[in-house]
Amino acid sequence: MNVIFRIEANNSIGLGHLMRAFSLAHWLSKEYKCTFVISDKSISIKNEIEKRGYVAQLISYSEDTLEDAIRTCSLIEKLDDSVAYIVVDDYRLDEAWESYCSDRLKINMVVIDDLDDRPHNCDYIIDGSLGRCETSYARSTINKNKFFGIKYCLLSPYYRELRKDAIHRRKLDSGVNNILVSFGATDPKNFSLKALKAIKESCFNGSVTVITTRYNKNIKTIEEYKNKDVQLLIDHDDIPSLIINADLCIGALGISLLERSCLGLPSICLKVAENQNYNATSAFDFGISDVIDEDDIVDSINKNINKEVSERRILMNHLMSTVDGLGAYRVAIKCFGLMPSVQLRELKYSDSESLFEWQNQPYAREYSRNSSVPSLEEHNEWIRLSLNDERRHMWIIMADGNEAGYVRLDDKVDNYEVSILIDSCFQGLGIARGALEELKMKTEKPIQAFIHKNNVASLRMFLATGFEYKGDNYYQWSPE
Structure with a gap:
């Protein structure tokens, strides 16, 4: 049986949708064949999908979402294996796309979203954002079940595997000696550079690690800040270990904040997109991050440096109890029937x-x-x-x-x-x-x-x- 993932991910919109899909596919691949349907606008991620052992299928990109639905269904109907579920994670697609595919294919429609900015028509919906509750997505038609809230956030299983190491590391905390800078795969507004400038102006005296990917077009400007205390890692394959070894992160909201929280790393967060207003408010309300404007980075760094170790340990325990790293596992069992x-x-x-x-x-x-x-x-x-x-x-x-x-x-x-x-x-x-x-x-x-x-x-x-x-x-x- 096949599970189809319909996603888009590229330089302009980032790789968050792909990472969420990978987290879920890790568990589903134990019982299902996982096939990713992407458009030619996302062809840059095809190799990454196949490298993980999944199948990647291409369709031509269309701004017309109904045409996208037609092309998606036509491709699925040509597959050799029967399809049990279609999982869609794409901000462009809404109830019209979902209704067409459901009516034509007669299979379970699963939506992954984190905005609640448009109506859906689906069997299941997954939103692992902080604070999502039963009253969310009131305009949507959800036929079977909702998976809302932080217990269903879709993280790589590697984060859960490293929890014991993280707990041991946090118990040895002695203050802020290592800062991690992490603004996602593309960082189009070059927040990494702004963070480096702020760190230089602050009272911090320690090591800095900046992580990004080859999809970041601003790498050369970041490289100018490299020295014996500042390292730049591109396409690093073990980000969770970097999180464990850091004492503070300056980074983005969204899924990366939840990954850091799962491993107990305090964060200073900046909004990197307008659609992160809800995430910013929720992160503050749940007490898992300072959310600031870029003009306030220096003051926030100094405030974190001056925190007592006992206060930091209380925060780190709170982060790890809030995000346990099992969201994708729960969804695979409760939504897809994984044994x-x-x-x-x-x-x-x-x-x-x-x-x-x-x-x-x-x-x-x-x-x-x-x-x-x-x-x-x-x-x-x-x-x-x-x-x-x-x-x-x-x-x-x-x-x-x-x-x-x-x-x-x-x-x-x-x-x-x-x-x-x-x-x-x-x-x-x-x-x-x-x-x-x-x-x-x-x-x-x-x-x-x-x-x-x-x-x-x-x-x-x-x-x-x-x-x-x-x-x-x-x-x-x-x-x-």
Whole structure:
């Protein structure tokens, strides 16, 4: 089955739409063939699409959006594979384009947007902007489901993978020693140069890294500022690592701000386009960035330099709790029906910190028989004793390579009693159910679970995996 991405990305409009599509395609490619339909105006990204293992198909560009719809549909109808979804991320295209393609192709229409400036007619809509809510897109016809808000922002999975490294780095923070300058792939207004001039005028005394791409036509003016403390990186292939090693970023709003927030990097942001007014207001309201005019860069740099380390650490924790990097994964599961791949690995003492963090999340112990939260010392001692207890078996739940929770079996002679805890970031994605199915294959004895009568989500999940009520809030599954 095919998923079609209809996008445009080039020097004039930037590469943000392409990056969002790549984030989603990473997960969808586990079950679908991903084909990108682009016009000849975006031919410069064809190699990048194919380099990642996806198919790129070209149509002739047309200012007439109905003609674009006709050309898109004609191409799709010629494909060998059947198509399950068409995903459109293009500010030019609206409900007329979507209605034509839906009526002609009879497939699920998925819209990615972040402006809410025009009506849509689709089955699903994704807007991972800060502050989006159920009342957004009131003029649109959305037939099936909405995925609104920061929990659905489409980031590369690499950002989630690096969270542990980022947490470790932020704990060692000692102030602003490294500044990252990042204004996107094209930076047509040359904000990078303005940032470099402001840094030179400020009180900052450290290293600066400027990142851009070969699509930036202003590279020569930036190169004039290179010296032993200022480096320019073009088409760098590991931006997340640069984010981790920086202490402050001067950069753009939009998806790049959310990438930096996911890894706990404080930002000073400038609007690089008029359509970023909503993002600017939301970034300020959510407390994840200073949003300033270009005349105020120097003052903002000095203000950030003078912040106490304790204040910076509070901000960094806030950034990482606001953006968890799992938006594309959630969308792939909830919108496209991706089945999460769940595996169990044996718990080690080094997992103690993660487990302690999960146990301290809001509502984690709401339905537990023991609702009191242990101290870190008590928790570590419990882990140590449990690992040496032959009657207790513990595993970390891995969901598509991510640590998503933990599960435990306690041997009660005639059966096992199961306890399961899912990281709040992964709840509602079918992870617990997958873990129980894996657990069943590890035992020949019945498994019992104590479930509080008000824990509706757990009741549904255990019943769906074959557990039956045995009385006194106990449910049991027995091997055949």
